Amino acid sequence: MMKLINKYFKELTDIQRQQFELLGPLYKEWNKKINVISRKDIDNIYEHHVLHSLAIAKEFHFKDGTNILDFGCGGGFPGIPLAILFPHCQFKLIDGTGKKVMVAREIAKAIGLHNAAPVHLRGEEEKGLYDFVVSRAVMPLPDMFKIVKKNISKTMSNAHPNGVICLKGGQLAQELKPMGKQVEVIPVSNYFEEEWFKEKYIVYSY
Template identity: 65%
Template sequence: MQSYAKNLIYEHNLTDFDVFIACFPIFYTTFAEKSVEIKKNTYNYMIEIIEKYFPNLTEEQKKQFEALDALYRDWNSKINVISRKDIDNLYEHHVLHSLAIAKAIHFRPGTEILDFGCGGGFPGIPLAILFPECKFKLIDGTGKKIRVCNEVATAINLQNLKAEHLRGEDEKGKYDFVVSRAVMQLPDLMKIIKKNFKQKGQNALPNGLLCLKGGNLKEELKQYFKISEITPLSTFFDEEWFSQDKQLVYVPA
């Protein structure tokens, strides 16, 4: 490119500005191609993160996971669904983070799961993709986030999920499991959801709460110390981000 520009100056007695105008299409095309290449490589890397830990995905599931990037970027430009500083980490910090629950339990077909305080669809949407034979209900007190959940589910043809604008106190359904991502203190959460558990379970793990939390949980889990199970996410995933005090908490119903 530099030699091409020098030849233009020498042969045609052009100014630097003339050369810039002459070379702009080439510069732009090269830059655009590099940008696409970088985006593609980053994108493929993020999809590979999912397949690294869940190698038996169907082609349909791969397409659904792949579609999340463009969908959440589009919605995030309209609504603050995910921190704009964190959208580039969608697959690691949100999708894979949600799927930590699937490393602790493989939900049997027919299992019914409530995502309490789902926000923009995490952990519910990634789990619903991974377990198409299970039923998921997502609830949140913010209507615009529920709209995102339903629109994303429709866009990727996710038929085993419905999202509803609803406070947890008003949810009357019965479920095998409740899942959540650090919505509130666990004692407060358990008070609200204790009415929502089915008495009879169908999975290897008894019905209960599976919650993704961070930080020191000693005080928060004091009253559940004898019955709760805490698993560091670094047990499941070897990316550095998961070693930073990120945990999965299980509390039986």
């Protein structure tokens, strides 16, 4: 299913292409031992997980040297696909479930990904400062924002102001009400035409 990645990301280097190609077999292998992706969904790994993670890159072009925290990374999404795409940015991936972090760590090592550091840590315990915090529907955005706002650096170097970038699905109006005006909701279908992305959104809060 690398066709899907190539369809939307034509400028990949040989190394990036190779790293993306390795993700499918590696996740399938690990998923037999530790369930990081729903068993029913593992065959859709490129569309539902890798490409979905990369939707962020269609809206945000992180400058070299950008520091990014993946909050609640699970087995490594969206952090690992984004780290492949932005090799000169630094990614720290954290999750409270040690087994999932171990899978993310082993996969990063297996594909030679040196700019992604998966760590077994809860968001409340993370002390570092980052330009952006990324996440995939870990919890309601207002709750997540309370935890991670302490981690967002005041020093800006990207075109977008520093903030939280979340991949979410479904009806979001109620959930986002407490967030006030500084929230943008961008349909993933702006970038990807596959049916699965119809009700998927990038939610950006700054």
